[in-house]
Amino acid sequence: MKNRVLEVLGISYPIIEGGMAFIGDGKLAAAVSNSGGFGQVAAAGHGAKEFERQIEVAASLTDKPFGVNIPIGRMTIDHPYFHIIKAHKRKIKAVSLGAGDPRPFISALKEWGLKVMTVGGTVKHAIHAERYGADLFICEGFEAGGRNSPYELTLFSLLPQVAKAVQLPIAAAGGISNAQGVLAALALGAEGVQIGTRFIASHESPAHMEYKTKLVEAKDMDTIVLERSIGRVNRVIRTNIADEILELEKETPSFEQLYPHINGLRNKAAAIDGNLNEGWLHSGQSAGLIDSVESVQDIIEDIVNGLTINEQKVSAFISELENVIE
Numbered sequence: 512m513k514n515r516v517l518e519v520l521g522i523s524y525p526i527i528e529g530g531m532a533f534i535g536d537g538k539l540a541a542a543v544s545n546s547g548g549f550g551q552v553a554a555a556g557h558g559a560k561e562f563e564r565q566i567e568v569a570a571s572l573t574d575k576p577f578g579v580n581i582p583i584g585r586m587t588i589d590h591p592y593f594h595i596i597k598a599h600k601r602k603i604k605a606v607s608l609g610a611g612d613p614r615p616f617i618s619a620l621k622e623w624g625l626k627v628m629t630v631g632g633t634v635k636h637a638i639h640a641e642r643y644g645a646d647l648f649i650c651e652g653f654e655a656g657g658r659n660s661p662y663e664l665t666l667f668s669l670l671p672q673v674a675k676a677v678q679l680p681i682a683a684a685g686g687i688s689n690a691q692g693v694l695a696a697l698a699l700g701a702e703g704v705q706i707g708t709r710f711i712a713s714h715e716s717p718a719h720m721e722y723k724t725k726l727v728e729a730k731d732m733d734t735i736v737l738e739r740s741i742g743r744v745n746r747v748i749r750t751n752i753a754d755e756i757l758e759l760e761k762e763t764p765s766f767e768q769l770y771p772h773i774n775g776l777r778n779k780a781a782a783i784d785g786n787l788n789e790g791w792l793h794s795g796q797s798a799g800l801i802d803s804v805e806s807v808q809d810i811i812e813d814i815v816n817g818l819t820i821n822e823q824k825v826s827a828f829i830s831e832l833e834n835v836i837e
């Protein structure tokens with residue numbers, strides 16, 4: 512198999528582990544990379560020291576390429592995360608930049624010999640990525656777990672528009688957890704996928720078992736969006752706490768009033784410590800497709816093996832259509 516996502520990242524299967532606050536540690540990243548995908552150590556949820564340690568963990572567990580994810584917010588290139596990336600540039604293949612304007616960072620990261628992926632949820636984000644020299648654009652739809660674009664564009668509509676607007680290789684993110692999702696993404700113009708939620712429910716992920724169980728139990732209507740009242744989108748699993756925050760948001764609180772409920776510590780309390788009365792859990796809509804906790808290798812093998820089966824269905828459908836047209 513050959514395509515530009517595989518070439519840029521030096522991997523076997525076009526499956527990227529999305530950066531995941533608290534969840535994306537070195538062990539999970541290495542498991543994804545060892546299974547032929549592209550693992551990523553997340554900066555979010557790990558302070559600078561721990562971020563550096565997790566890069567070292569990943570490097571000690573795999574000799575395959577892996578990357579790191581930085582939610583840039585209002586950071587500058589002088590932020591300690593970027594000093595760490597520079598110091599470890601030989602271990603890291605690519606940096607993905609989300610949650611902010613990536614333009615000031617791209618050329619510096621490329622000078623350090625790194626590939627740059629930018630995450631966005633509009634056509635404009637993709638055009639900027641291409642114009643400012645990113646190597647790959649991650650097109651993230653509203654189905655995705657965690658914080659994503661406030662424009663709330665779903666992947667099915669957004670991805671073909673992005674593919675029409677740029678020449679850059681694209682990986683699709685949001686709602687993908689199996690072979691059908693990957694094939695759909697390829698059909699809509701992507702050359703790879705980025706997956707978050709499915710990897711949380713893996714043996715290697717540091718998520719608390721309560722979190723993994725919630726994902727296995729979740730059905731189609733079990734995610735909700737928090738933080739709309741402050742102009743943001745944060746997709747989480749429906750829990751009592753999440754419902755309480757939603758109620759609070761009806762009173763249009765200020766950011767300062769809402770912050771104690773939505774900050775990272777509240778996420779960690781539930782995601783890592785398993786205390787569902789203290790915090791909330793990020794999840795994409797694809798949680799409804801997760802039936803069991805598996806090893807990362809089994810998750811990736813299922814996707815790859817399923818590609819052929821589903822591709823045969825698509826080919827059979829096209830042959831039928833050709834018969835009808837004749």
Ligand SMILES: Cc1cc2nc3c(=O)[nH]c(=O)nc-3n(C[C@H](O)[C@H](O)[C@H](O)COP(=O)(O)O)c2cc1C
Pocket residue numbers: 528529530531532534553555580581582608609610630651654655656657658684685686687705706707708709711793794795796797
């Ligand atoms: C637990 C969790 C934490 C996330 N944290 C980040 C993050 O720190 N930075 C980022 O760019 N994206 C983050 N995301 C988004 C993922 O990188 C990825 O794009 C998304 O999960 C893909 O959609 P899916 O969850 O439907 O697979 C997070 C997603 C989840 C589920």
